[in-house]
Amino acid sequence: MTGAEALINTIIEENVDTIFGYPGGSIIPFYDKLYDYTDKLRHVLVRHEQGAVHAAEGYARATGQVGVCVATSGPGATNFVTGIADAMMDSTPIVCITAQVDVGKLGTNFFQEADMVGITTPITKWNYQISRAEDIPIVMPQAFHIARSGRPGPVLISITKNAQVEKFRYRYDLKAALDRMVQVPRRDNLEKRDLNVQKAIELLNNAEKPLIIAGQGVLISGAEAVLAECANKGCIPVACTLLGRSAMNFHDHYYIGMVGMHGNMSANAMTQQADVILAVGMRFSDRVTGNPAGYAQNAQIIHIDIDKTEFNKNIQVDLTIHGDARQMLEAICDGLVFKDRESWRRFGYEQYDKEKENVIGPMLASKKLNMAQVVDAINSHYIEKVSPKSYGSNVVLVTDVGQNQMFAARYLKLTMKTGWITSGGLGTMGFALPAAIGAKCGRPDAQVVAIVGDGGLQMNIQELGTILQNNIDVKIVLLNNSFLGMVRQWQDLFFDKRFSHTMLVNPDFSKICEAYEIEYMKISKPEELEDAIDRMAASKGAFFLEAVVDPTANVYPMIPGGKTLNDLIIR
Amino acid sequence: MKYRLEATVSARVDILNRITTLFIQKGLPVESVNYKVIDDRLAKVELICSDADDIRMDRIINQADNMVDIAQVQYIKLDK
Ligand SMILES: Cc1ncc(C[n+]2csc(CCOP(=O)(O)OP(=O)(O)O)c2C)c(N)n1
Numbered sequence: 001m002t003g004a005e006a007l008i009n010t011i012i013e014e015n016v017d018t019i020f021g022y023p024g025g026s027i028i029p030f031y032d033k034l035y036d037y038t039d040k041l042r043h044v045l046v047r048h049e050q051g052a053v054h055a056a057e058g059y060a061r062a063t064g065q066v067g068v069c070v071a072t073s074g075p076g077a078t079n080f081v082t083g084i085a086d087a088m089m090d091s092t093p094i095v096c097i098t099a100q101v102d103v104g105k106l107g108t109n110f111f112q113e114a115d116m117v118g119i120t121t122p123i124t125k126w127n128y129q130i131s132r133a134e135d136i137p138i139v140m141p142q143a144f145h146i147a148r149s150g151r152p153g154p155v156l157i158s159i160t161k162n163a164q165v166e167k168f169r170y171r172y173d174l175k176a177a178l179d180r181m182v183q184v185p186r187r188d189n190l191e192k193r194d195l196n197v198q199k200a201i202e203l204l205n206n207a208e209k210p211l212i213i214a215g216q217g218v219l220i221s222g223a224e225a226v227l228a229e230c231a232n233k234g235c236i237p238v239a240c241t242l243l244g245r246s247a248m249n250f251h252d253h254y255y256i257g258m259v260g261m262h263g264n265m266s267a268n269a270m271t272q273q274a275d276v277i278l279a280v281g282m283r284f285s286d287r288v289t290g291n292p293a294g295y296a297q298n299a300q301i302i303h304i305d306i307d308k309t310e311f312n313k314n315i316q317v318d319l320t321i322h323g324d325a326r327q328m329l330e331a332i333c334d335g336l337v338f339k340d341r342e343s344w345r346r347f348g349y350e351q352y353d354k355e356k357e358n359v360i361g362p363m364l365a366s367k368k369l370n371m372a373q374v375v376d377a378i379n380s381h382y383i384e385k386v387s388p389k390s391y392g393s394n395v396v397l398v399t400d401v402g403q404n405q406m407f408a409a410r411y412l413k414l415t416m417k418t419g420w421i422t423s424g425g426l427g428t429m430g431f432a433l434p435a436a437i438g439a440k441c442g443r444p445d446a447q448v449v450a451i452v453g454d455g456g457l458q459m460n461i462q463e464l465g466t467i468l469q470n471n472i473d474v475k476i477v478l479l480n481n482s483f484l485g486m487v488r489q490w491q492d493l494f495f496d497k498r499f500s501h502t503m504l505v506n507p508d509f510s511k512i513c514e515a516y517e518i519e520y521m522k523i524s525k526p527e528e529l530e531d532a533i534d535r536m537a538a539s540k541g542a543f544f545l546e547a548v549v550d551p552t553a554n555v556y557p558m559i560p561g562g563k564t565l566n567d568l569i570i571r
Numbered sequence: 572m573k574y575r576l577e578a579t580v581s582a583r584v585d586i587l588n589r590i591t592t593l594f595i596q597k598g599l600p601v602e603s604v605n606y607k608v609i610d611d612r613l614a615k616v617e618l619i620c621s622d623a624d625d626i627r628m629d630r631i632i633n634q635a636d637n638m639v640d641i642a643q644v645q646y647i648k649l650d651k
């Protein structure tokens with residue numbers, strides 16, 4: 001068979017059912033063969049290659065499988081770059097296939113030649129250029145294996161045109177392919193690890209004020225249940241990071257909120273007061289720690305991570321445990337003993353009450369419609385009404401970047417069954433719409449809601465075309481403040497209210513929806529919310545809800561850049 | 572301080588770029604590089620960096636150890 005056909009077969013071998021892509025000159029041989037495989041492999045034609053990568057990311061994060069996207073050489077391939085960097089930052093397993101010019105023409109500035117291996121080396125977990133068809137069955141299984149194993153991440157495969165058209169004898173042998181990888185399995189020092197697990201148990205059992213901080217590693221390794229068990233067994237409060245927001249049920253008595261720049265007062269204050277912190281599957285990002293010099297100074301910190309390069313990078317810790325989050329939590333859970341920590345937990349509740357009184361309450365009670373109210377209405381109508389039994393399951397919530405994201409992260413009542421997809425590390429505006437499309441393709445049974453800002457929506461608004469052509473049932477909630485809200489907030493607080501180039505003159509979104517044949521509704525008052533969300537939840541097919549919200553409603557609390565968690569401001 | 576990094580690596584064309592990038596990203600100057608292909612898949616690299624410290628070298632080793640194209644890697648401190 002030809003290289004192109006082999007490439008398709010290696011993708012099908014990985015149980016991938018949907019790929020996202022956009023054709024062009026050097027990838028035509030692949031698309032030609034794809035025409036014969038439409039019953040086995042669904043291809044979703046996007047409107048811009050960036051949309052394809054984000055869709056692959058959404059697919060991957062909604063399903064836990066590897067997402068796949070395809071583009072032609074040159075401009076098609078370079079349009080992938082932002083999405084690849086996003087996947088690298090957020091440990092999302094995707095395989096990105098980009099075409100390349102004939103091997104004999106490499107380095108000649110041939111039409112649509114771009115050195116994608118060179119360009120993406122710093123932003124991929126691995127990349128490789130296939131220039132002979134016979135390498136396909138060896139390299140592709142490696143690509144998928146690398147993308148999903150250990151700490152997941154993006155892999156880029158550049159495939160020259162000649163390798164797509166060459167004929168060869170195709171044989172798929174997964175084991176032989178993986179055996180050819182040069183990386184020998186690392187022998188971890190298991191004795192030391194066991195010892196550190198025992199030390200961690202001891203620290204936690206002796207602690208007066210212990211705290212667990214859960215990151216996305218908990219979701220990736222499927223450690224949600226054992227996390228909750230640890231909390232219950234040891235009576236230990238749990239906070240989550242932005243990406244780990246769905247690691248624990250919002251209603252769990254031990255859940256105390258989100259950490260970080262716009263986190264909850266309880267989570268941040270408890271970080272500062274704790275005597276022992278167990279950080280699991282998180283990386284002490286600067287958005288989480290604030291000024292590291294003033295971070296958690298009373299705590300002995302235990303850090304569990306699958307990636308040892310994360311240890312002692314931003315924060316010096318006292319104990320490191322290198323391993324899979326679920327396995328390590330299981331080992332720790334075994335040794336935990338219950339200790340009454342009523343006053344420590346009460347401290348957390350008091351902080352929460354303070355936040356409720358000063359921030360959450362006034363926000364939700366505002367006469368002017370704001371983002372918090374819309375997000376809260378999504379909670380009660382979407383999560384609770386839709387699936388009262390399995391509260392929060394079968395819903396995937398995707399956010400964009402900016403105030404809309406922070407309000408969503410702060411006010412959504414996620415459970416560990418709720419899909420939660422947001423762009424954290426890179427903070428990529430334009431992420432939500434295509435990621436929601438990908439999530440819906442990966443989980444057709446789930447209700448997918450994208451929460452977007454007016455700026456971010458317009459960064460990949462062309463993907464409404466993908467929704468139209470492929471009949472994709474995603475609910476889009478536009479939180480329209482006619483501003484680049486998050487930047488405006490910084491200008492408001494730190495730049496003397498000089499709103500330089502953050503006001504947006506927006507199009508009439510109803511007309512855009514009409515053109516794309518998407519059901520549309522607009523609201524601008526809190527009392528219109530309930531009906532609007534009901535109508536959205538009941539709608540068949542895609543739906544676009546535009547909520548015109550108060551542009552002056554900032555996200556609080558906030559820890560200003562460079563400050564410590566103690567310096568949070570609430571208005 | 573002066574260090575020698577020794578690695579067994581995949582003999583792919585751009586491997587030297589990948590290894591030197593580890594140093595360049597951290598602003599560490601590379602003094603010399605030695606590269607020898609040993610079979611159809613593997614090569615050996617020796618690299619001298621004269622202006623690093625243990626902490627940064629440990630980080631580089633951890634990062635290199637994570638890299639799919641590196642089979643084995645270690646460093647040796649050349650002076651005190
Ligand atoms: C691609 C990209 N460009 C710029 C930024 C910087 N940025 C972060 S938030 C933000 C404003 C977002 O505005 P909007 O999408 O309307 O969301 P809002 O904050 O108003 O909810 C900007 C410009 C970014 N994160 N990503």
Ligand SMILES: [Mg+2]
Nearest residue numbers: 453454483485
């Ligand atoms: Mg906005």
